Amino acid sequence: MTYDIVIRGGRVIDGTGRAEFKADIAIQGNRIAEVGDVKEKGTREVDAEGKLVTPGFVDIHTHLDAQLAWDPIASSSCYHGVTSVVLGNCGVTFAPCKPADREYLAKMMESVEDIPAESIKEGLSWNWESYGDYLDCLEQLPKGVNVGGMVGHCAVRYHAMGERSLEQEPASDADIERICALVDEAIEHGALGFSTSRTFMHRVPDGRPVPGTYADPKELLAIGSVLGKWKRGVFEAAARLGERDNEQLDNTRAEVEWMAKISRDNDVNVTFGLASSNRRPQLFRRVIEFAEEHNARGAHLRPQTTCRGIGGLFGLHNRTPFDAAAPWQALKTLTLEERLARLRDPARRDELVACVDLEALRLDFDHVYVLKPGQVRYDNDPNNSLGALARARGVNPVEAFIDLSLETDGKAVLSFASLNPNLESVVEMITNPTVAMGLADSGAHVGQIMDASQPTWLLQYWVREKGLFTIEEAIRRWTSDTAGIFGIRERGVLRSGHYADVNVIDLDRVEVLTPEYVHDFPAGAGRYVQRANGFDMTIVNGEVFMENGVHAGALAGQMLRSTD
Secondary structure (H helix, E strand, O other): OOOOEEEOOOOEEOOOOOOOOOEEEEEOOOEEEEOOOOOOOOEEEEOOOEEEEEEOOOOOOOOOOHHHHHHOOOHHHHOOOEEEEEEEEHHOOOOOOOHHHHHHHHHHHHHHHHOHHHHHHHHOOOOOOOOHHHHHEEEEEEOEEEEEEEEEEHHHHHHHHHEEEEEEEEOOOOHHHHHHHHHHHHHHHOOOOOEEEEOOOOOOOOOOOOOOOOOHHHHHHHHHHHHHHOOOOEEEEEEEOOOOOOOOOOOOOOOOHHHHHHHHOOOOOOOOOOOOOOOOOOOHHHHHHHHHHHHOOOOOOEEEEOOOOOEEEEOOOOOOOOOOOOHHHHHOOOOOOHHHHHHHHHHHHHHHHOOOOOOHHHHHHHHHEEEEEOOOOOOOOOHHHHHHHHHOOOOHHHHHHHHHHHHOOOOEEEEEEEEEHHHHHHHHHHHOOOOOOOOEEEOOOOOOOOOOHHHHHHHHHHHHHHHOOOHHHHHHHHHHHHHHHHHOOOOOOOOOOOOOEEEEOOOOHHEEOEEEOOOOOHHHHOEEEEEEOOEEEEEEOEEEEEEEEEEEEOOOOOOOOOOO
């Protein structure tokens, strides 16, 4: 017998948390056929001596809902060992959707997740109305990764209630009945769950909070009962944590309470985003305490967070911290080469420096970090800040940014973390077993952030450099743990009979690379991408998907349905 692929002699990290062991992995078709001492040959033999062999990573918080229609490899997730993604987070989805509402949902996605509406309108086929139809359309798309989706509260409520969905008045019994019928249809056809947005930060283009923000517990509990009826599906929330609350966090406690009740009453997992901030530095700790109290009473609450800061990127190629000033705003109409030429012109340079009121910016440049080509760090080293660079050179931050841009041909990027800015808080969260790895937000805020590299930074920094996690635990957190939260079966563990989603990783070479700004979206829109080193091979459903950071040609991704 000859197998399709045999991966030889690797350090197998099977995804369960079990200690690594040396073994071969045999793949036949889309399944793992054998784990151990494989005697038979493979049509393709892969030498993994000294390399990690792990399950493909399962990213449970993405917004690739539109991008997959024109980017089948799901960049930048594909560069970081991700083989399965979950769409439909934070309540914003493109289904269910009446034909007349397509533009509205596109603009709402742009408003909430910074995915250009023109790209969405041009890139999607819109050959659906129900969520089940939407999943069928996704299934027909060629895709390099496995894809599952949740149905979003914004689309459901707007479909059921129209403009009234944005009002503060509670939904009527008839409204709730229509909403639950739409969610029921989605779960019946394989949606992985339901998502909602409760945060006042998510708004439609006219500035009002998105549909569902004001939904009362009666509506939310009714939706949860639909998941209970089917005995499957996750309830996900962009929860209202610390917003419009008092020092005792009474509103936050009530927010966690209704999520816990949904979980207990219906025996479902509930997951929600959690991050620390300088404004409320104790909030994350209290939320975890609330979740653990409810879990002790039978709930299944899993807050999810990132392993580094979440925040904005700046660079000469896109937006800069100084764009409020007219001379900097004028640069945005020029090509990168023309912008660099303007910076080299002494008179123009003086104008660009003089026009910026640094005090009015209210931006602490000691917490704006420099990501140089080949020197990408997210460890918040104060010596790597733009403020430190400016002081070392005896100039102000504007001049330092100009010099940095010229020295790197415009490739340098600045990173400012507004959430999870304190690594001590990050450590406290990511080492807590209640907290899941997530919030990588791949596909979202494409012109502002780039957090899809979370798995790579976890391996590079927290495993290899700091030893915070064993390699076995780090891999488990991004594989079987995330897959388990969403009920994704036969993935996330290297086991005979499971789907062959596999990474071959050279841990010594793992590193994140500088975010790059490219224009490759429909309608010419720009976005950041971020690649990585150290991922020798990523296999999806038994076919080589990525090899040394390059798409190998296969698009073997499958739909992940709760009905599977």
